[in-house]
Amino acid sequence: MNSHPPTPPARGALSRRGLLRGGLAAGGLGLVAGASGCGSPLGAGLVGSQLDPGTVTFWNLFGGGDGARLQTMLDKYVVDTGPDSLQAATFAWGNPYYTKVSLATIGDQPPDVAVAHLTRAANLAQAGLLTPITEEMLGTVGLTSTDFNQKVWAAQKVNGQDWTVPLDTHPFVMFYNSEVCEKAGLLDGDGKLKPIQGVEAWEAALTAAKQATGGLGLSVANVNEFATPWRFFQTLYSQQEGATDFLSGAGTEITFNEDLAAKTLEYIQKLANDGLISKAADYAGSQTDMFTGKSAFYLQGEWEITTAQGIKDLKFGMVPVPTIFDKPAAQADSHTFVLPKMERTEAQVKRAMGFIKSMLDQSMTWAAGGHVPAYLPTLDSSEYESLEPQADYASAADVAVYDAPAWYSGSGSNFENIVGAQIGLVQQGLSSPKAAISSIRSQLQSYASTANPL
Known part of the structure; x- marks a missing residue:
């Protein structure tokens, strides 16, 4: 068993941010475009992407059963909002995915919405790569912070600000x-x-x-x-x-x-x-x-x-x-939605939040795969409480311990x-x-x- 991780960068090494902002942004974005390895449709930040102004771009890392359930949820969003309303891309799980999100954001080509594990979102927030989530933004689609499991909501805070919209606890x-x-x-x-x-x-x-x-x-x-x-x-x-x-x-x-x-x-x-x-x-x-x-x-x-x-x-x-x-x-950990840092109009904010709200409204579909809903209207519903064996372990979300x-x-x-x-x-x-x-x-x-x- 190889118990030794890759050697970390030296303290004086040039950061990815410095590299991209030093004039190599185009090369960085080219790396993102060519490294997905999954045959997904091109998303924001990928070379040659020409999108309708009303299209939400969305990046995620879900495969297997989660990926299939997500696709069902995305299909419903498209049915509800129109055939050109969404462009989604799925990338390799783990560090490769977070590298892509970081590079695209630093290169000013992020997706409108991305998935992030709660434990990985904190680093993106501290690096200045996310847009904070405010009560006003939640309110544009009828949400408030009290709509979520408060254990999860408290865990996603960084420096007193909210950075994610939680989908679940796993x-x-x-x-x-x-x-x-x-x-x-x-x-x-x-x-x-x-x-x-x-x-x-x-x-x-x-x-x-x-x-x-x-x-x-x-x-x-x-x-x-x-x-x-x-x-x-x-x-x-x-x-x-x-x-x-x-x-x-x-x-x-x-x-x-x-x-x-x-x-x-x-x-x-x-x-x-x-x-x-x-x-x-x-x-x-x-x-x-x-x-x-x-x-x-x-x-x-x-x-x-x-x-x-x-x-x-x-x-x-x-x-x-x-x-x-x-x-x-x-x-x-928890899967969450984040807004990679970019300048957004009010219409763009509402469109991104509307996409997130659609996903939350479909939390029962997501719960079928085992994840405990973070959205209280679903978690507290009679439909979820009758879902077995999911409801039998849902209380574990209230005693969740997240990685430091x-x-x-x-x-x-x-x-x-x-x-x-x-x-x-x-x-x-x-x-x-x-x-x-x-x-x-x-x-x-x-x-x-x-x-x-x-």
């Missing part, structure tokens, strides 16, 4: 195989998982599940996978009193509680050594264990609901990760790769907690001491 959750759990005596009279709270009840449930499967109690990916180990660790770490942010000062300081981190890693390693959780499993293997009854439980983002629903004859449920320690917590803001952190980031790799090695028994923490600190320090390249 927390780390626990799937369970209903047939195995019934055999293990873990279901109630309605066929739902009995509440699990505290270390003793948690380990008793895993032990009963292990006896029922003859294999594992719980499966969680840690081989050739970095994000999942980080999500697992961050969830358990954040459930304990004394947990501090991993990073502070916009990523310039490494501030996690080392003693608590070591305790959490020791616990993960103990569960693996006792055979209660998977010691070594890749992403696909971890879910297959639960799907085939080799484990009773499976930890992952709720988006894997689509995969589980596609398994013939699989009876399963989903709940928030149990409160094992002192308080409920679940690692999470930094230019190198957030979903799909170098931070998650660095930390997740070391946690995975501990779970596999290939590293000690002490060695993992030392490696994490050493690798993160090079990023923490490097100026934001934007």
Whole structure:
């Protein structure tokens, strides 16, 4: 396993912004145009794009089931507003996407609206690449800030300003195989998982599940996978009193509680050594264990609901990760809409906000893929409350723990790769907690001491 991330830029290195504004904007935009690699229609910022003045340009990074559901939502927007009302482009997930958005904005060719993970939007905002979202802007389409889950709304603020319109929360959750759990005596009279709270009840449930499967109690990916180990660790770490942010000062300081981190890693390693959780499993293997009854439980983002629903004859449920320690917590992120920085007329603002409002109004379509709606009229609706198993884990959004803001952190980031790799090695028994923490600190320090390249 390669646990070493790409070398960060030196402190004196020329930033992308300096490069583009130094006279190479055309080359930068050419890179954006030629690097999508997905056959999507050209969007704003792409060479040769000639658009109707009333067209909204929209960039996103959704693939798979999310991409299919988004397309349904986009199709409805076009039906409602006209055939020339939208030009959408989809780009590769993770760092490549955020590089494209940054380059296009710096080069004065951004899309009208873009998707950003909440944990990545903060860096774009601090770099001056986003337009703030005001109550007046929300009001142009009948929205207010109180229309959103306030946990998410508070998390997206940077320097006291609002920068995003949240679409969802996607927390780390626990799937369970209903047939195995019934055999293990873990279901109630309605066929739902009995509440699990505290270390003793948690380990008793895993032990009963292990006896029922003859294999594992719980499966969680840690081989050739970095994000999942980080999500697992961050969830358990954040459930304990004394947990501090991993990073502070916009990523310039490494501030996690080392003693608590070591305790959490020791616990993960103990569960693996006792055979209660998977010691070594890749992403696909971890879910297959639960799907085939080799484990009773499976930890992952709720988006894997689509995969589980596609398994013939699989009876399963989903709940928030149990409160094992002192308080409920679940690692999470949110998909949000942002307005890349550009000069906009009132009409352009209203058109962009109208597009966002259309997406929010279709939050039930989005919720089918597992994500918890951030838009309260949908989240609090009887239609959503009757949606199973989605409604059974929706409360996880209220205890969401977001990655600490930094230019190198957030979903799909170098931070998650660095930390997740070391946690995975501990779970596999290939590293000690002490060695993992030392490696994490050493690798993160090079990023923490490097100026934001934007």
